Amino acid sequence: MAIVKKTYRDQIVDYVYQLLLSGELGPGDQLKENLLAEQMGISRAPIREAMQELILNGLVDYRPQVGNFIPILTAKQIVDGYTTRGVLEGYAIMETRYQFSREEVEKLETLTLQMEKNAANREHKMVVDLGGEFHDLLISKSDNLQLLEYTNRLSLKLHILFYKHWSRLYSSGEIGQRHRDIVEGLKSGVPDRIETVVRRHYAETGSKIAELQRQKPVRS
Amino acid sequence: MAIVKKTYRDQIVDYVYQLLLSGELGPGDQLKENLLAEQMGISRAPIREAMQELILNGLVDYRPQVGNFIPILTAKQIVDGYTTRGVLEGYAIMETRYQFSREEVEKLETLTLQMEKNAANREHKMVVDLGGEFHDLLISKSDNLQLLEYTNRLSLKLHILFYKHWSRLYSSGEIGQRHRDIVEGLKSGVPDRIETVVRRHYAETGSKIAELQRQKPVRS
DNA sequence: CAACTACTTAATGTCGACATTCGACAAGGA
DNA sequence: TCCTTGTCGAATGTCGACATTAAGTAGTTG
Structure with a gap:
């Protein structure tokens, strides 16, 4: 190294x-x-x-x-940010949907279970890390560097600005269901299906975070 | 002013x-x-x-x-750049497909005819300008600033790096057919249809430019 | 002759100081 | 009271000089 x-x-x-x-x-x-x-x-x-x-x-x-x-984002800006992320990653995953091996799909399912478990135990940091691993594996097959550049930049921005909210985002069950939907979409092999699922996932995440932001719009 | x-x-x-x-x-x-x-x-x-x-x-x-x-882009990088542009703009247009008035659609058709005419007369500068107007109108309905930011940045990059190639890109007939396809996709109102058409448009544009680049990869 | 080394050069990386501009606040007048 | 105006402080915008580094070159050695 x-x-x-x-x-x-x-x-x-x-x-x-x-x-x-x-x-x-x-x-x-x-x-x-x-x-x-x-x-x-x-x-x-x-x-x-x-x-x-x-x-x-x-x-x-x-x-x-x-x-x-440091920007103060409106609810709409937050939703738009996550929506855009869904568009970029949805395409990246759709385009590479056949390149995932059986082991990799199983890894995604394992990560989902681990996330559920840690979420139930309020181990928020672990949930975030596992979610990052899940996400990285999903987009790892793309070799479109232009697409990945925007994807990574946007992920970084959203991660840094909203990291603090993640601990109150989802219940354990919701986390499990969401990620299972993505894995199912991937396994289906249907282009529209996986792309739609990913887009919806990020659209809903954006809405959730925008809602949290609305609850405490100003800072101490 | x-x-x-x-x-x-x-x-x-x-x-x-x-x-x-x-x-x-x-x-x-x-x-x-x-x-x-x-x-x-x-x-x-x-x-x-x-x-x-x-x-x-x-x-x-x-x-x-x-x-x-100044970057020397590989053929794949060029294709990836235009592909990504198609993903971003395809979504922006799909999402706003119902917001176009009858007059605006007619404007798009008029611009298409003008492009054809100018292309036939080898008025390349005019074709580029008209194409820009066509493009701007298409994405003008989106209010997702995050999406538009990436779109505009990528458009600018591709415009500046490949402006010199535009004069030899398409025949008059090709230009007309391409843009008519987009307008037809928009008029259809079918989400998948317009998004697919826009993606294909940029994918093909990318391939064309990559091909031109391949013909003269080094500079004088 | 090939390969390695020291030197030179030309570019980037960084610094401290000065110039400029925005915004807040106080003083003055209608 | 409210609005205008002038002043002041603090932050950004810019400058010229110095430090550092990468790559080419000449020289040396096997």
Whole structure:
């Protein structure tokens, strides 16, 4: 395992991700270049370059001459984000539906059971990790890098911005049912079927999160 | 009409677009920060920030500690790019298929005829402009900003990188048939139909351009 | 002659300081 | 009271210089 010497820019991006995931930074907060530079012991130049990446990935709202802010998404923006994700991943999975081996399908079913179990035990972190594994396996067959690029960027954005909500998203039963539907759609081999199931899955996830957001729209 | 005072960063991005569209810059060329700074009479800082945007939009390949280069896309990358565009736009149009008025559909048909006519007269620039208008009208009904963001970015990337090929893409008859198929799919109101037609349209466009690229893979 | 090494060059990566601009707040007047 | 205006502070936008690194080149050695 090679030790890659990352440029400051990448380190800054990761650092901001951590701030967001840990809750130290939330919707509406401003990312001040001076402060970040001071905290990391570097100058503002690489920070401003890292900002561009965060802006383009939708994790930061840029207001000229004013600053960069963590976006406050409306319910519609949340739903639209997940809908778009469903469109991208639905296609990726549909197109590669025949490439899954029997072992891989069984792995998906095992992951579903594990998710159900951990959800029942309130092991939210485990549920999230297992869900990530389930998701990664599903789209792993695609070799359309352009499609995967957008998919990964959008996944990252949604993950970082809404990670905190995941623990209250679904009941154990719902999680099981949802993922079983996806696996069944995949096993059916019918193009429309799997694509529709995936789209619906993300549409409903978006609605759920938008609903949670609505319950506490502002931050402390 | 307000005069918007653009930041240097945006001006640089536009400048690079012009260099690409005019052919002064082509696949494999390096964008040297010093040179750009000198040409525009500014320092390298805003140029490096503009680079981030170009990189994230796929118009520049970044190689750490080496430089930024205009990408040389493989045939598969070209096809994948257009395929992805078909997925995004196909969904956007499918979802809004009932929102088109009679006048707007007639406008689409008029544009198709005009494209045919101009293509027959070798007025390539006009064909491109009309095609853009056709395309813009088709996706104008969507209010999913996340979807439109990816769509627009991808359109821009493909437009800028392959603009030079458009003049030899299609015969007049092909252009007419293609766009008539899309309009017919829209008029049918059948979800699968219009989405499939749009996907196929872009898949074929991608194949065509990849083929042209293959004929002259390197640049003068 | 091939391969390895040290050097050189030219580009990117980073820094600290200065210039500019937005937004808040206070003072003044209708 | 409300609106306008001027001032001020803090943040972003930009600059020029220096540090670092990758790749080519010349030289050396087997």
